[in-house]
Amino acid sequence: MELIIVHEQYAPGVALIQLNRPKELNALNPQLMQELRDALHQLDRTEAVRVIILTGNEQAFAAGADIKQMAGKSAVEMLIMDQFSTWDQIRKVKKPLLAAVSGFALGGGCELAMMCDLIVASETARFGQPEIKIGTIPGAGGTQRLTRAVGKAKAMELILTGRFMSAEEAVAYGLAIKVVPVEMLMPEVLALAREMAAHSPIAIQLAKEAVNRAYETHLDEGLAFERKNFYLTFASEDQKEGMQAFIEKRKPDFKGR
Ligand code: HXC
Secondary structure, three states, rough: OOOOEEEEEEEOOOOEEEOOHHHEEEEEEEHHHHHHHHHHHHHOOOOOOOEEEEEOOOOOEEEEHHHHHHHOOOOOHHHHOOHHHHHHHOOOOOOEEEEEOOOEEEEEHHHHHHOOOOEEEEEEOEEEEEEHOOOOOOOOOOHHHHHHHHHHHHHHHHHHHHOOHHHHHHOOOOOOEEEEEEEHHHHHHHHHHHHHHHOOOHHHHHHHHHHHHHHHHOOOHHHHHHHHHHHHHHHOOOHEEEEEEEEHOOOOOOOOO
Protein backbone atom coordinates (compact mmCIF):
# COMPACT_ATOMS: atom_id res chain seq x y z
CA MET A 1 0.00 0.00 0.00
CA GLU A 2 1.52 3.30 -1.11
CA LEU A 3 -1.23 5.83 -0.71
CA ILE A 4 -2.93 4.61 2.44
CA ILE A 5 -1.67 3.45 5.83
CA VAL A 6 -3.42 0.49 7.43
CA HIS A 7 -3.31 -0.27 11.15
CA GLU A 8 -5.05 -3.61 11.42
CA GLN A 9 -4.93 -3.57 15.21
CA TYR A 10 -5.29 0.10 16.05
CA ALA A 11 -7.12 -0.98 19.20
CA PRO A 12 -8.71 -4.28 20.21
CA GLY A 13 -11.29 -5.03 17.51
CA VAL A 14 -10.68 -1.72 15.76
CA ALA A 15 -8.72 -1.12 12.54
CA LEU A 16 -7.70 2.27 11.16
CA ILE A 17 -7.09 3.31 7.56
CA GLN A 18 -5.43 6.65 6.93
CA LEU A 19 -5.49 8.23 3.48
CA ASN A 20 -1.93 9.25 2.79
CA ARG A 21 -1.40 11.62 -0.15
CA PRO A 22 -0.81 14.69 2.00
CA LYS A 23 0.80 16.89 -0.69
CA GLU A 24 -2.30 16.53 -2.87
CA LEU A 25 -4.69 16.93 0.09
CA ASN A 26 -5.50 13.23 -0.25
CA ALA A 27 -6.97 13.69 -3.74
CA LEU A 28 -8.58 10.38 -4.61
CA ASN A 29 -6.89 8.94 -7.65
CA PRO A 30 -7.77 5.45 -8.93
CA GLN A 31 -4.71 3.88 -7.28
CA LEU A 32 -5.69 5.24 -3.87
CA MET A 33 -9.27 4.07 -4.31
CA GLN A 34 -8.13 0.59 -5.34
CA GLU A 35 -5.80 0.35 -2.35
CA LEU A 36 -8.65 1.48 -0.11
CA ARG A 37 -11.01 -1.06 -1.65
CA ASP A 38 -8.46 -3.88 -1.18
CA ALA A 39 -7.69 -2.90 2.42
CA LEU A 40 -11.37 -2.66 3.33
CA HIS A 41 -12.09 -5.98 1.70
CA GLN A 42 -9.27 -7.59 3.68
CA LEU A 43 -10.30 -6.03 7.00
CA ASP A 44 -13.92 -6.96 6.37
CA ARG A 45 -12.81 -10.60 6.20
CA THR A 46 -10.53 -10.45 9.27
CA GLU A 47 -12.39 -11.87 12.22
CA ALA A 48 -10.43 -9.94 14.84
CA VAL A 49 -11.51 -6.65 13.25
CA ARG A 50 -15.00 -5.52 14.19
CA VAL A 51 -15.03 -1.82 13.33
CA ILE A 52 -13.01 0.19 10.81
CA ILE A 53 -12.12 3.88 11.10
CA LEU A 54 -11.30 5.88 7.98
CA THR A 55 -9.42 9.14 8.34
CA GLY A 56 -7.13 11.59 6.57
CA ASN A 57 -4.90 14.17 8.21
CA GLU A 58 -5.41 17.51 9.92
CA GLN A 59 -5.50 19.43 6.64
CA ALA A 60 -7.69 17.13 4.62
CA PHE A 61 -9.85 14.06 4.81
CA ALA A 62 -9.81 14.23 1.00
CA ALA A 63 -10.14 17.24 -1.32
CA GLY A 64 -11.99 15.26 -3.97
CA ALA A 65 -11.24 13.09 -6.95
CA ASP A 66 -7.89 13.85 -8.57
CA ILE A 67 -8.71 16.75 -10.89
CA LYS A 68 -5.32 16.60 -12.62
CA GLN A 69 -5.87 12.97 -13.60
CA MET A 70 -9.44 13.56 -14.80
CA ALA A 71 -9.12 16.91 -16.53
CA GLY A 72 -8.24 15.76 -20.05
CA LYS A 73 -10.35 12.62 -20.19
CA SER A 74 -13.21 12.15 -22.65
CA ALA A 75 -16.61 10.88 -21.53
CA VAL A 76 -15.90 7.55 -23.22
CA GLU A 77 -12.51 7.22 -21.48
CA MET A 78 -14.23 7.93 -18.15
CA LEU A 79 -16.88 5.34 -18.94
CA ILE A 80 -14.34 2.68 -19.90
CA MET A 81 -12.20 3.44 -16.84
CA ASP A 82 -15.28 2.57 -14.77
CA GLN A 83 -13.80 3.95 -11.56
CA PHE A 84 -17.12 3.67 -9.79
CA SER A 85 -16.94 -0.11 -9.66
CA THR A 86 -14.27 0.43 -6.97
CA TRP A 87 -16.59 2.81 -5.11
CA ASP A 88 -19.44 0.29 -5.40
CA GLN A 89 -17.28 -2.37 -3.75
CA ILE A 90 -16.42 -0.02 -0.89
CA ARG A 91 -20.13 0.50 -0.31
CA LYS A 92 -20.47 -3.24 0.33
CA VAL A 93 -18.28 -3.31 3.45
CA LYS A 94 -20.24 -5.15 6.11
CA LYS A 95 -18.51 -3.89 9.24
CA PRO A 96 -19.15 -0.45 10.69
CA LEU A 97 -17.06 2.13 8.87
CA LEU A 98 -16.57 5.37 10.79
CA ALA A 99 -15.26 8.54 9.15
CA ALA A 100 -13.02 10.77 11.28
CA VAL A 101 -12.91 14.04 9.35
CA SER A 102 -10.55 16.98 9.81
CA GLY A 103 -9.94 19.63 7.19
CA PHE A 104 -11.33 19.39 3.67
CA ALA A 105 -13.90 16.75 2.77
CA LEU A 106 -14.81 17.97 -0.71
CA GLY A 107 -16.30 16.45 -3.82
CA GLY A 108 -15.36 12.76 -3.85
CA GLY A 109 -13.93 13.29 -0.34
CA CYS A 110 -17.33 14.34 0.97
CA GLU A 111 -18.90 11.47 -0.96
CA LEU A 112 -16.44 9.00 0.56
CA ALA A 113 -17.19 10.30 4.06
CA MET A 114 -20.91 9.94 3.34
CA MET A 115 -20.37 6.33 2.24
CA CYS A 116 -19.18 5.62 5.77
CA ASP A 117 -21.77 4.74 8.39
CA LEU A 118 -21.28 7.91 10.37
CA ILE A 119 -19.07 10.97 10.42
CA VAL A 120 -17.36 12.60 13.38
CA ALA A 121 -15.94 16.01 12.49
CA SER A 122 -13.21 18.07 14.08
CA GLU A 123 -13.60 21.84 14.31
CA THR A 124 -11.49 22.28 11.18
CA ALA A 125 -13.68 20.05 8.96
CA ARG A 126 -15.10 21.63 5.80
CA PHE A 127 -17.63 19.68 3.77
CA GLY A 128 -18.72 20.50 0.26
CA GLN A 129 -19.54 19.41 -3.26
CA PRO A 130 -17.65 22.10 -5.22
CA GLU A 131 -17.73 20.23 -8.55
CA ILE A 132 -19.96 22.95 -10.02
CA LYS A 133 -16.99 25.35 -9.80
CA ILE A 134 -14.98 23.13 -12.14
CA GLY A 135 -17.76 22.57 -14.64
CA THR A 136 -19.04 19.22 -13.50
CA ILE A 137 -21.33 17.71 -10.88
CA PRO A 138 -20.92 15.17 -8.07
CA GLY A 139 -20.42 11.69 -9.52
CA ALA A 140 -19.92 9.36 -6.56
CA GLY A 141 -23.33 9.75 -4.98
CA GLY A 142 -23.18 13.36 -3.77
CA THR A 143 -26.47 14.50 -5.26
CA GLN A 144 -28.21 11.52 -3.65
CA ARG A 145 -26.50 11.02 -0.29
CA LEU A 146 -26.08 14.69 0.56
CA THR A 147 -29.74 15.34 -0.25
CA ARG A 148 -30.84 12.46 1.95
CA ALA A 149 -28.53 13.60 4.74
CA VAL A 150 -29.20 17.35 4.83
CA GLY A 151 -32.46 17.78 2.89
CA LYS A 152 -33.17 19.24 -0.52
CA ALA A 153 -32.76 22.95 0.20
CA LYS A 154 -29.33 22.68 1.86
CA ALA A 155 -28.15 20.16 -0.73
CA MET A 156 -29.24 22.50 -3.53
CA GLU A 157 -27.39 25.39 -1.89
CA LEU A 158 -24.17 23.40 -1.50
CA ILE A 159 -24.25 21.66 -4.87
CA LEU A 160 -25.38 24.65 -6.95
CA THR A 161 -23.03 27.17 -5.33
CA GLY A 162 -20.09 24.90 -4.48
CA ARG A 163 -19.94 26.51 -1.02
CA PHE A 164 -18.33 24.71 1.89
CA MET A 165 -20.16 23.79 5.06
CA SER A 166 -18.50 24.10 8.48
CA ALA A 167 -18.34 21.26 10.99
CA GLU A 168 -20.99 22.96 13.16
CA GLU A 169 -23.32 23.30 10.17
CA ALA A 170 -22.70 19.67 9.23
CA VAL A 171 -23.84 18.61 12.70
CA ALA A 172 -26.82 20.98 12.63
CA TYR A 173 -27.93 19.44 9.31
CA GLY A 174 -27.36 15.86 10.41
CA LEU A 175 -24.42 15.11 8.14
CA ALA A 176 -21.99 14.59 11.03
CA ILE A 177 -22.88 13.28 14.46
CA LYS A 178 -20.68 15.66 16.43
CA VAL A 179 -17.91 18.21 16.27
CA VAL A 180 -14.91 17.97 18.57
CA PRO A 181 -11.58 19.78 18.97
CA VAL A 182 -8.92 18.44 16.58
CA GLU A 183 -6.98 16.68 19.33
CA MET A 184 -10.16 14.91 20.47
CA LEU A 185 -11.11 13.56 17.05
CA MET A 186 -9.38 10.19 17.25
CA PRO A 187 -10.13 9.55 20.95
CA GLU A 188 -13.79 10.33 20.27
CA VAL A 189 -14.07 8.08 17.22
CA LEU A 190 -12.11 5.36 18.95
CA ALA A 191 -14.49 5.44 21.91
CA LEU A 192 -17.42 5.00 19.52
CA ALA A 193 -15.64 2.22 17.66
CA ARG A 194 -14.79 0.36 20.86
CA GLU A 195 -18.37 0.60 22.06
CA MET A 196 -19.56 -0.95 18.79
CA ALA A 197 -16.76 -3.54 18.79
CA ALA A 198 -17.94 -4.84 22.15
CA HIS A 199 -21.33 -5.81 20.73
CA SER A 200 -22.18 -8.96 18.81
CA PRO A 201 -20.61 -8.59 15.34
CA ILE A 202 -23.50 -10.57 13.89
CA ALA A 203 -26.12 -8.24 15.33
CA ILE A 204 -24.00 -5.23 14.30
CA GLN A 205 -23.79 -6.42 10.68
CA LEU A 206 -27.51 -7.16 10.46
CA ALA A 207 -28.38 -3.82 12.05
CA LYS A 208 -26.12 -1.91 9.63
CA GLU A 209 -27.67 -3.70 6.67
CA ALA A 210 -31.16 -2.91 7.92
CA VAL A 211 -30.45 0.80 8.54
CA ASN A 212 -28.99 1.08 5.03
CA ARG A 213 -32.21 -0.37 3.66
CA ALA A 214 -34.00 2.74 4.92
CA TYR A 215 -32.17 4.63 2.19
CA GLU A 216 -32.66 2.09 -0.52
CA THR A 217 -36.29 1.11 -0.40
CA HIS A 218 -39.76 2.20 0.68
CA LEU A 219 -41.02 1.75 4.22
CA ASP A 220 -42.94 -1.55 3.85
CA GLU A 221 -40.00 -3.32 2.26
CA GLY A 222 -37.57 -1.77 4.75
CA LEU A 223 -39.68 -2.96 7.69
CA ALA A 224 -39.89 -6.47 6.25
CA PHE A 225 -36.13 -6.51 5.76
CA GLU A 226 -35.54 -5.31 9.31
CA ARG A 227 -37.88 -8.00 10.66
CA LYS A 228 -36.01 -10.76 8.81
CA ASN A 229 -32.68 -9.57 10.15
CA PHE A 230 -34.20 -9.31 13.63
CA TYR A 231 -35.33 -12.96 13.45
CA LEU A 232 -31.92 -13.91 12.06
CA THR A 233 -30.14 -12.62 15.20
CA PHE A 234 -32.02 -15.39 17.07
CA ALA A 235 -29.99 -17.93 15.08
CA SER A 236 -26.80 -16.62 16.73
CA GLU A 237 -25.17 -17.71 19.99
CA ASP A 238 -24.51 -14.02 20.62
CA GLN A 239 -28.23 -13.29 20.94
CA LYS A 240 -28.62 -16.11 23.47
CA GLU A 241 -25.55 -14.91 25.36
CA GLY A 242 -26.65 -11.25 25.26
CA MET A 243 -30.12 -11.92 26.64
CA GLN A 244 -28.93 -14.51 29.17
CA ALA A 245 -26.28 -12.07 30.43
CA PHE A 246 -28.97 -9.42 30.88
CA ILE A 247 -31.10 -11.82 32.90
CA GLU A 248 -28.10 -12.89 35.00
CA LYS A 249 -27.07 -9.22 35.45
CA ARG A 250 -23.57 -9.75 34.01
CA LYS A 251 -21.58 -8.44 31.05
CA PRO A 252 -22.13 -10.44 27.84
CA ASP A 253 -19.21 -12.21 26.20
CA PHE A 254 -19.88 -12.00 22.47
CA LYS A 255 -18.04 -14.52 20.30
CA GLY A 256 -19.31 -13.54 16.85
CA ARG A 257 -21.08 -16.90 16.46
C1 HXC B 1 -5.86 17.12 -7.53
C2 HXC B 1 -5.57 18.58 -5.79
C3 HXC B 1 -6.95 18.49 -5.47
C4 HXC B 1 -7.76 17.63 -6.26
C5 HXC B 1 -6.03 19.84 -4.08
N1 HXC B 1 -5.05 19.42 -4.92
N2 HXC B 1 -7.20 19.30 -4.41
N3 HXC B 1 -5.05 17.89 -6.81
N4 HXC B 1 -7.18 16.96 -7.28
N5 HXC B 1 -9.08 17.44 -6.02
C6 HXC B 1 -3.63 19.79 -4.89
C7 HXC B 1 -3.41 21.19 -5.43
O1 HXC B 1 -3.35 21.19 -6.84
C8 HXC B 1 -2.08 21.54 -4.80
O2 HXC B 1 -1.05 20.88 -5.51
C9 HXC B 1 -2.17 20.88 -3.45
O3 HXC B 1 -3.15 19.86 -3.56
C10 HXC B 1 -2.60 21.86 -2.36
O4 HXC B 1 -3.80 22.48 -2.78
P1 HXC B 1 -3.99 24.09 -2.82
O5 HXC B 1 -5.11 24.37 -3.76
O6 HXC B 1 -2.70 24.77 -3.05
O7 HXC B 1 -4.44 24.35 -1.31
P2 HXC B 1 -5.39 25.49 -0.76
O8 HXC B 1 -5.09 26.81 -1.38
O9 HXC B 1 -5.31 25.37 0.73
O10 HXC B 1 -6.87 25.08 -1.22
C11 HXC B 1 -7.44 23.89 -0.74
C12 HXC B 1 -8.70 23.56 -1.59
C13 HXC B 1 -8.33 23.51 -3.07
C14 HXC B 1 -9.79 24.58 -1.30
C15 HXC B 1 -9.19 22.19 -1.07
O11 HXC B 1 -7.19 22.69 -3.24
C16 HXC B 1 -9.44 23.00 -3.95
O12 HXC B 1 -10.38 23.70 -4.24
N6 HXC B 1 -9.29 21.75 -4.39
C17 HXC B 1 -10.22 21.13 -5.31
C18 HXC B 1 -11.52 20.77 -4.62
C19 HXC B 1 -12.52 20.18 -5.59
O13 HXC B 1 -12.93 20.82 -6.55
N7 HXC B 1 -12.89 18.92 -5.38
C20 HXC B 1 -13.82 18.19 -6.25
C21 HXC B 1 -13.07 17.46 -7.32
S1 HXC B 1 -14.13 16.68 -8.49
P3 HXC B 1 0.13 21.74 -6.24
O14 HXC B 1 1.01 20.67 -6.78
O15 HXC B 1 -0.54 22.58 -7.24
O16 HXC B 1 0.74 22.53 -5.12
C22 HXC B 1 -14.70 15.32 -7.67
C23 HXC B 1 -15.69 14.46 -8.45
C24 HXC B 1 -15.93 13.19 -7.71
O17 HXC B 1 -14.37 15.04 -6.56
C25 HXC B 1 -16.40 12.14 -8.66
C26 HXC B 1 -16.14 10.77 -8.12
C27 HXC B 1 -14.84 10.17 -8.44
